[in-house]
Amino acid sequence: MKNKPAYAIESVDHALQLAQLLQQEGSLRVTDAAERLNVSRSTAHRLLAMLVYRDFAVQGDDRRYRPGETLRPTLISHGPISLLRQIGTPHLRELAARVHETANLQVRAGTEIRFIASVECDQVLRVGDRTGRVLPAHKASGGMALLAALDKDALRALYEDDPDHPDLDVLGKQFALIRKRGFAVNDQKTETGVVGISVVLAPHQNPLAAIALAVPSVRFNRVRLEELRSELELAAAALTRELAEHLPS
Template sequence: MKNKPVYAIDSVDHALHLAQILQQEGTLRVTDAAERLGVSVSTAHRLLAMLVYRDFAAQRPDRTYTAGPVLRPAQRSEAPVALLRRVSAPHLHTLVDGVQESANLMILAGTEVRFIATVECARILRVGERAGRVLPAHLASGGKAILAGLPATDVGTLYEDVDGIDVPKLRRELALVRKRGFAINDQLTEAGLTALGVAVRGSSGAPEAAVSLAIPSARFDRNQLPTWVAAMTAAATRIENDLAARR
């Protein structure tokens, strides 16, 4: 039997309870959430909004809420997450200082990428925290950068049972990513956001992670691509070198 902590934080308890309900029972209206928790509708709305922000919930077109990506069974990644996060931190900060755009580190988990670190830039209009979020790998810039470094047979195996994926088309896009040395996501996963991604490779040459720059689309300028890609590639190389030195 579990006892409630003496110094329980009600807002945290409510948010976790809502996440549990969404995972176990499915869709939920704001009024249902308020009734289940015994709180006002406005409080329930704020709690659900925070769960959506952290990907524990998703809002449907009919304004009901359902479990988000974080509450789905997560596919395991072989990447050394703790080491990657620790090694990448100073290099992400250096990258952000140089280009004044937010930077992320992500890993591949099945057909998705999981963001494991974010450094935000200081500009008023900026892309915010992404750590913990999950996106389809074939759409995310970092996901495409990682996929492009995998053998074509591995990509085919990964997506052979995934509905709605044109594998030959994906392979052609990944070939272009390999040729360019970077991937781009122009508002494929979020309106108003354009991202660039480059792979971070392990000692074997296989991609272990990806560095991405997340740029408000209103500020995206293709003339800046050489500068951005060069800065990202340098950051990825420094991360690779530090990874090799610590193994």
């Protein structure tokens, strides 16, 4: 389990969050940074200036900040990340409060899945905040759910340049089951002791993201799966309706 340190240094945490956002989204304005961190513009400006100083960021002529040389090259998530986070976070809070498990919002970037928002539950034993984490899409529940939405040709094209790609025939069978069930489960494939359950968000039939629950394996069983799946589907339906109102059809 990844838990927040008891004596977290807020300024360091803010700087690291900004580095994650730059890596995932490609560019930020000072105003964007201030809103994401809930800090003043002057504080956001100072944090970004330090990232520039240490080559984590560069500032262009348009005054937007972009990833610097220190951040490894990575695919950008092309979905409406800001909108997903803004609209999705209240739904994550409600879901986490109902089921008492940590709720996450995930998007796919190539063969990776990225956690763009996370709300921890109130239990002592819980899965920690996953915001900014990156995992192989074919192992994480949200990634599996989103990959299952691709047709066979698109899936093969996605992995064709990866010499270490997973067995696509095996994945194809798994994805067929996910499509039939309507949800995906990651039973400790990415982290021992953690089970993930996900449902796709597809406003206007366009799979944009996945909403997921992260559950300690000691609280997971077949009966609990049905309860969590039902609550996930309710949250996904409500969030999908709201997203559809803000996106072109």
